[in-house]
Amino acid sequence: MDTNSAATPRVDALVAELQAKVEKRRQEGAYPPGLEQELDEHFRRIASHRVIPDVDDLHAHLHRLDATARFTADIPVDSGLPGGSTLHRAMNRLLVRQTQGILGQVQRFADDVRRALADIVAALEDPSCHVHGDLVGQIDLVFDKLASYERSPGDSAAAIGNLRHRVEQLEAAEDRRRFRPWFGNARFEEQFRGTRRELRERYRDLAERLALSGPVLDFGCGRGELLELLEEMGVEASGVEIDPDLVQATAREGLNVTLDDGIQHLSGLRDQSLGGLTLIQVVEHLSAQQVVELVSLAAEKLRPGGKVIVETVNPQSLYVFAHAFYADPTHTTPVHPAYLTFLFREAGFAEVDIDWRSPPAESETLLQVDGDGAVGEVVNENVRRLNNLLFGPQDYALIATR
Amino acid sequence: MEIHQVLVSASSGDASTNAAMELRSLLRRIGPSDIFARYYDDAMAAEVLPLKRYARRRSSRPEEDVIILHATIGEPEVFSFIRDRPERIVLVYHNMSPSEPFESWDPAFAGLLEGGRRELAELRDRVTLALAPSRFSADELLSLGYADVRVSPLVVDPAALRATPSDPATTNHLETMVEGPVALFVGQLLPHKRPEFLLAAYHALVTYLLPEVNLIVVGAARAAPRFRQVLQGFVKELNLSRAWLTGAVTQQQLVSFFRRADLFVTASDHEGFCVPLVEAMAFGLPIIARAQTAIPEVLGDGGLLLPADASPLLLAEAMAAVLTDETVRSDLMARSAKRLTAFDPDLARATLLENLLDVA
Numbered sequence: 001m002d003t004n005s006a007a008t009p010r011v012d013a014l015v016a017e018l019q020a021k022v023e024k025r026r027q028e029g030a031y032p033p034g035l036e037q038e039l040d041e042h043f044r045r046i047a048s049h050r051v052i053p054d055v056d057d058l059h060a061h062l063h064r065l066d067a068t069a070r071f072t073a074d075i076p077v078d079s080g081l082p083g084g085s086t087l088h089r090a091m092n093r094l095l096v097r098q099t100q101g102i103l104g105q106v107q108r109f110a111d112d113v114r115r116a117l118a119d120i121v122a123a124l125e126d127p128s129c130h131v132h133g134d135l136v137g138q139i140d141l142v143f144d145k146l147a148s149y150e151r152s153p154g155d156s157a158a159a160i161g162n163l164r165h166r167v168e169q170l171e172a173a174e175d176r177r178r179f180r181p182w183f184g185n186a187r188f189e190e191q192f193r194g195t196r197r198e199l200r201e202r203y204r205d206l207a208e209r210l211a212l213s214g215p216v217l218d219f220g221c222g223r224g225e226l227l228e229l230l231e232e233m234g235v236e237a238s239g240v241e242i243d244p245d246l247v248q249a250t251a252r253e254g255l256n257v258t259l260d261d262g263i264q265h266l267s268g269l270r271d272q273s274l275g276g277l278t279l280i281q282v283v284e285h286l287s288a289q290q291v292v293e294l295v296s297l298a299a300e301k302l303r304p305g306g307k308v309i310v311e312t313v314n315p316q317s318l319y320v321f322a323h324a325f326y327a328d329p330t331h332t333t334p335v336h337p338a339y340l341t342f343l344f345r346e347a348g349f350a351e352v353d354i355d356w357r358s359p360p361a362e363s364e365t366l367l368q369v370d371g372d373g374a375v376g377e378v379v380n381e382n383v384r385r386l387n388n389l390l391f392g393p394q395d396y397a398l399i400a401t402r
Numbered sequence: 403m404e405i406h407q408v409l410v411s412a413s414s415g416d417a418s419t420n421a422a423m424e425l426r427s428l429l430r431r432i433g434p435s436d437i438f439a440r441y442y443d444d445a446m447a448a449e450v451l452p453l454k455r456y457a458r459r460r461s462s463r464p465e466e467d468v469i470i471l472h473a474t475i476g477e478p479e480v481f482s483f484i485r486d487r488p489e490r491i492v493l494v495y496h497n498m499s500p501s502e503p504f505e506s507w508d509p510a511f512a513g514l515l516e517g518g519r520r521e522l523a524e525l526r527d528r529v530t531l532a533l534a535p536s537r538f539s540a541d542e543l544l545s546l547g548y549a550d551v552r553v554s555p556l557v558v559d560p561a562a563l564r565a566t567p568s569d570p571a572t573t574n575h576l577e578t579m580v581e582g583p584v585a586l587f588v589g590q591l592l593p594h595k596r597p598e599f600l601l602a603a604y605h606a607l608v609t610y611l612l613p614e615v616n617l618i619v620v621g622a623a624r625a626a627p628r629f630r631q632v633l634q635g636f637v638k639e640l641n642l643s644r645a646w647l648t649g650a651v652t653q654q655q656l657v658s659f660f661r662r663a664d665l666f667v668t669a670s671d672h673e674g675f676c677v678p679l680v681e682a683m684a685f686g687l688p689i690i691a692r693a694q695t696a697i698p699e700v701l702g703d704g705g706l707l708l709p710a711d712a713s714p715l716l717l718a719e720a721m722a723a724v725l726t727d728e729t730v731r732s733d734l735m736a737r738s739a740k741r742l743t744a745f746d747p748d749l750a751r752a753t754l755l756e757n758l759l760d761v762a
Contacts, residue, residue: 014730015708018719026715030610036714039602039640046635047506057627 069110199225213276220282224250240265272303299347302402317392349400356393411441476518497674503593507626535675538696559747560684569654576662582614586663588678591623599669603717622650683742688734704741
């Protein structure tokens with residue numbers, strides 16, 4: 001073995017560098033002051049506590065006892081003196097019975113002590129065995145679970161990937177179904193609902209009903225014809241509309257309009273903060289649930305005496321279905337006046353009236369026959385009945401007072 | 403002429419027992435040779451004979467026979483046996499741990515160590531030849547008045563060690579459950595090996611420098627059981643969740659630990675030779691140690707030798723450097739591998755035999 005112990009310069013330099021690092025860290029306060037002394041004292045503190053031996057140590061003691069608690073009556077007889085061995089042997093023979101008797105007692109005592117200690121150790125060990133067995137069982141379970149997770153990452157990743165793919169497909173399909181016309185809503189309204197002027201004329205009477213009901217919220221205000229009428233009358237009014245193009249057009253007219261979902265906007269208002277709420281040609285675009293929600297919100301947001309005007313297509317007129325209703329692809333369900341009346345009454349509105357509006361032109365209705373006589377009367381009665389059924393007013397306005 | 407060996411106690415994994423086994427295989431090439439021990443554990447029962455059996459041997463000319471005594475600790479019975487036998491005595495001095503560190507932990511053991519030194523001095527004139535594994539140990543014998551003391555390094559066979567298969571369960575545990583770098587210490591859990599110093603350094607390392615490092619302390623605690631318990635308490639109270647005191651391990655398990663380790667570290671205050679240093683070299687591990695007793699002599703320039711009075715913080719800083727600085731790390735690995743060549747097992751065997759034949 002080469003006993004050269006001189007460290008090479010590179011190791012010396014490294015040691016010096018490490019020492020400098022330790023000093024630097026100490027000075028920078030990276031180590032708490034007195035760390036080493038504290039660790040040293042900590043160790044001494046633990047050492048000064050009495051430590052209870054564990055069962056393994058007790059086994060070691062028992063093991064040692066096994067080896068040492070064996071007494072024999074062998075007495076060495078060899079001797080360096082002439083005749084010494086003979087003398088020892090003779091003494092042995094004299095003493096052997098007594099010696100063996102005493103040793104027998106000592107041995108029995110030692111055996112008893114050993115048995116007692118072994119029992120104590122076994123008793124000590126027993127509960128710890130239970131705990132140990134329990135823990136091992138639990139750890140095994142944990143490992144099993146872990147292993148099953150580890151085994152299946154491929155499967156679950158694939159399953160999640162598959163689900164995600166299907167969700168994406170469904171979303172894409174749903175998106176393809178969503179109505180998003182390339183034509184402007186303003187153009188559509190002008191074509192099918194009428195010009196701005198026509199609409200102003202049509203809704204003037206409704207606006208007048210709200211002369212004392214400010215502030216009014218026009219839910220689904222479209223191009224803002226009603227808002228305009230209300231403003232002209234000096235009624236405080238604002239609109240909410242979900243279509244950005246329409247909102248822009250309305251705002252251009254200098255009217256107060258918010259781009260939002262109407263129900264969301266309404267539910268954000270303070271309770272009893274409205275004097276009037278109008279929904280012109282709106283509820284036939286909503287789902288049944290949205291309609292009931294809307295009515296209860298209206299009850300919350302209107303102050304006592306406040307008015308709601310709901311104008312919508314009249315499903316009692318079959319003419320409507322041949323003309324206006326299906327001309328708008330975004331209409332979902334017409335709302336029956338009897339049902340709407342019921343809703344508002346149930347929501348606690350004191351007065352609910354229906355105003356029948358826009359009857360079809362008389363020129364479109366069935367003609368009556370001229371002349372008297374029983375046949376003529378029957379025919380004309382039938383024509384009237386058919387006219388009522390087929391050519392009822394195209395719209396109705398429900399006016400409810402809180 | 404027969405050559406037999408005597409040990410106070412034989413246990414598996416113990417350095418002096420291993421040396422006796424190694425020597426026995428050499429001696430059996432020459433003639434019958436056995437190992438006698440006053441104490442031995444069950445695992446050694448097949449290899450070792452009880453000391454009492456020695457007297458029952460029939461030898462025509464005992465004064466021509468040789469007893470090799472492996473001295474590690476005092477034992478009155480073994481001492482009087484050796485003192486009174488007619489055979490020539492060769493002393494293999496494995497060095498005795500100083501008794502002082504044991505006094506508070508295991509007073510009886512401290513007494514045996516103390517007695518051992520006295521016995522060693524008294525046996526001086528009975529011993530024909532004294533062998534010591536290091537210059538450090540040899541000097542100690544010379545200071546006790548021994549005349550003929552020769553340095554004969556322990557036989558450590560790196561090739562055999564590297565050829566040992568790992569323990570599959572241990573390797574599996576180390577590979578799947580132990581994440582992050584591993585600093586390894588191998589040695590019995592005895593006070594003079596300073597495991598508590600190592601734990602303090604490790605505490606500083608994981609608290610202030612590198613939190614992900616693991617420390618594995620491999621070795622039995624045959625003496626001073628209370629010391630082991632206190633160490634475990636220390637680990638628990640410092641919340642060193644990545645420190646592991648393994649207790650006694652098999653050779654296969656030991657190899658598993660060496661293969662997984664990133665660094666070998668010892669804070670020991672006293673080593674007569676320190677076999678684990680050479681074992682760590684066999685696995686090319688970077689080594690950090692303090693320049694105490696035989697360590698500078700055995701480690702040479704094969705590792706990072708810190709000053710004898712290095713603090714726990716310096717030890718922590720050294721571990722951090724080895725684990726993070728690739729230049730330092732590869733330099734130390736190269737040194738470790740190079741230093742291994744100084745421990746040629748065949749050369750060590752030849753030196754040993756040559757010395758024994760001088761007596762014969």
